[in-house]
Amino acid sequence: MIKRALISVYKKDKIYELASFLNSMGTQIISTGGTYKYLKEKGIPVVEVSEITGFDEILDGRVKTLHPKIHGGILAIRDNIEHMETIKEKGIEPIDMVVVNLYPFFEKVKDDISFEEKVEFIDIGGPTMIRAAAKNFEDVLVLTDVSDYDDVINQLKEKGDVDIKTRRKLAGKVFNLTSAYDSAVANFLLEDDYPEYLSISYKKEMDLRYGENPHQSAAYYVSTTEKGSMKDFEKLNGKELSYNNIKDMDVAWKVVNEFDEICCCAVKHNTPCGVAIGDSAADAYKKAFECDSVSIFGGIVAFNRRVDADTAKELVKIFLEIVIAPDFDEDALKILCEKKNLRVIKCSVKPCQKFEVCSVDGGILVQDTDKVLIDNIECVTQIKPDEKYYEDMIFGMKVVKYVKSNAIVVVKDKMAVGIAGGQVNRIWAAKQALERGKGASVLASDAFFPFSDVVEEASKYGIKVIIQPGGSINDNLSIKACDDKGIAMVFTKIRHFKH
Numbered sequence: 297m298i299k300r301a302l303i304s305v306y307k308k309d310k311i312y313e314l315a316s317f318l319n320s321m322g323t324q325i326i327s328t329g330g331t332y333k334y335l336k337e338k339g340i341p342v343v344e345v346s347e348i349t350g351f352d353e354i355l356d357g358r359v360k361t362l363h364p365k366i367h368g369g370i371l372a373i374r375d376n377i378e379h380m381e382t383i384k385e386k387g388i389e390p391i392d393m394v395v396v397n398l399y400p401f402f403e404k405v406k407d408d409i410s411f412e413e414k415v416e417f418i419d420i421g422g423p424t425m426i427r428a429a430a431k432n433f434e435d436v437l438v439l440t441d442v443s444d445y446d447d448v449i450n451q452l453k454e455k456g457d458v459d460i461k462t463r464r465k466l467a468g469k470v471f472n473l474t475s476a477y478d479s480a481v482a483n484f485l486l487e488d489d490y491p492e493y494l495s496i497s498y499k500k501e502m503d504l505r506y507g508e509n510p511h512q513s514a515a516y517y518v519s520t521t522e523k524g525s526m527k528d529f530e531k532l533n534g535k536e537l538s539y540n541n542i543k544d545m546d547v548a549w550k551v552v553n554e555f556d557e558i559c560c561c562a563v564k565h566n567t568p569c570g571v572a573i574g575d576s577a578a579d580a581y582k583k584a585f586e587c588d589s590v591s592i593f594g595g596i597v598a599f600n601r602r603v604d605a606d607t608a609k610e611l612v613k614i615f616l617e618i619v620i621a622p623d624f625d626e627d628a629l630k631i632l633c634e635k636k637n638l639r640v641i642k643c644s645v646k647p648c649q650k651f652e653v654c655s656v657d658g659g660i661l662v663q664d665t666d667k668v669l670i671d672n673i674e675c676v677t678q679i680k681p682d683e684k685y686y687e688d689m690i691f692g693m694k695v696v697k698y699v700k701s702n703a704i705v706v707v708k709d710k711m712a713v714g715i716a717g718g719q720v721n722r723i724w725a726a727k728q729a730l731e732r733g734k735g736a737s738v739l740a741s742d743a744f745f746p747f748s749d750v751v752e753e754a755s756k757y758g759i760k761v762i763i764q765p766g767g768s769i770n771d772n773l774s775i776k777a778c779d780d781k782g783i784a785m786v787f788t789k790i791r792h793f794k795h
């Protein structure tokens with residue numbers, strides 16, 4: 297039996313329904329200022345907290361419920377005779393239910409308001425009350441999530457009480473929420489990129505059908521406070537997204553956003569398989585398709601420009617999993633939506649990830665994202681690269697950055713005609729890329745050459761320019777091989793390993 301419930305909610309949705317149900321059960325409702333006013337206006341009998349505490353809300357609401365008359369009523373263990381005698385002596389009455397939703401710090405921290413204003417959205421009294429109720433969950437029912445109201449109402453209707461399993465789950469939800477809330481506050485206040493404790497604050501966006509493989513369970517969580525392209529997008533058509541879809545879409549979107557020119561990127565198995573710059577979205581797509589017309593089947597295709605009907609007509613010719621772009625012309629959308637399963641994603645947020653995490657058994661690795669493409673370009677060979685290859689060199693470096701190491705990309709006229717990666721040595725990646733990208737003039741590598749073998753292989757395929765970070769103790773071997781073969785080679789001094 298819920299004799300007394302304390303309701304203190306920032307967002308008032310569904311609170312009238314819950315309060316009127318409690319009222320119909322004979323529960324006494326206690327509320328803080330705003331909630332009190334809201335319920336009273338709706339005709340629900342309600343007692344103001346200050347009437348219980350004998351103390352007005354002070355300090356602009358910073359102190360409302362922080363009082364022994366409230367916390368004693370929540371924390372007293374009903375089976376503990378001493379506890380019950382103490383609260384009786386002090387004139388404290390038990391509180392059997394606490395309903396709270398917190399100040400919207402997650403939302404407000406992103407808003408364009410001052411630091412001081414953001415600080416005022418750090419809820420103190422709310423977390424204190426719900427933590428207290430959660431600690432005493434066997435005696436005090438705690439509700440922080442509107443989606444739990446119906447279950448609690450139904451149980452109270454049917455049994456007059458709520459079972460212990462539900463009480464415990466609701467208590468667990470409290471600490472799950474307050475830890476994410478506190479993490480968000482900690483990240484807001486701390487200026488340390490790598491603080492003593494890793495505070496992460498992510499909210500479940502959706503349960504996924506499965507993880508990387510069908511026998512693995514999975515869910516997708518998004519940051520409670522940070523913006524992000526893989527969070528702030530709109531799905532305009534198609535089946536639900538999968539675990540692999542989200543990972544692949546992330547790479548495809550990051551690749552196209554490396555470029556100011558019109559770019560299209562196709563991704564398979566988390567690796568770009570076709571990337572090209574074009575005069576239009578359709579042209580870029582046709583060229584990306586040409587890079588590797590085999591692997592693109594079932595791929596994820598990204599554009600950094602609006603997709604028009606001409607492009608859509610090309611896209612629907614083969615089976616694709618996802619098309620992501622900043623926008624779609626109406627007629628393009630119509631064409632794409634004819635394919636019921638094709639996920640069409642509109643995303644206007646540019647990639648803005650500050651840190652990357654990767655988990656290992658018992659730990660999490662955190663690093664700054666790879667944001668620097670090139671330190672400075674230094675030609676290390678006698679032959680200097682012809683200026684006409686400059687754009688292809690930069691293009692190759694931008695693409696190879698997203699290919700798993702060891703990675704080699706060969707380029708022809710701003711098309712990645714040969715992409716090879718994920719090899720345990722560099723020569724295998726080079727051989728694959730060169731074989732696929734016959735006729736290419738530029739070769740880009742994610743890291744230095746330990747031997748001269750890549751240069752020798754490149755010369756067999758007529759490569760004119762090699763761009764790579766440099767920095768091997770054997771750099772002189774590759775430089776000499778380039779000089780012997782008439783290839784120009786430049787160093788960038790920035791490695792782009794991707795493990």
Ligand SMILES: NC(=O)c1ncn([C@@H]2O[C@H](COP(=O)(O)O)[C@@H](O)[C@H]2O)c1NC=O
Binds near residue numbers: 330
């Ligand atoms: N200071 C307190 O004692 C306190 N007690 C409850 N709150 C919060 O006040 C909000 C509700 O306020 P109101 O009913 O006045 O609209 C809730 O989000 C609740 O979490 C408090 N506010 C912040 O710390």
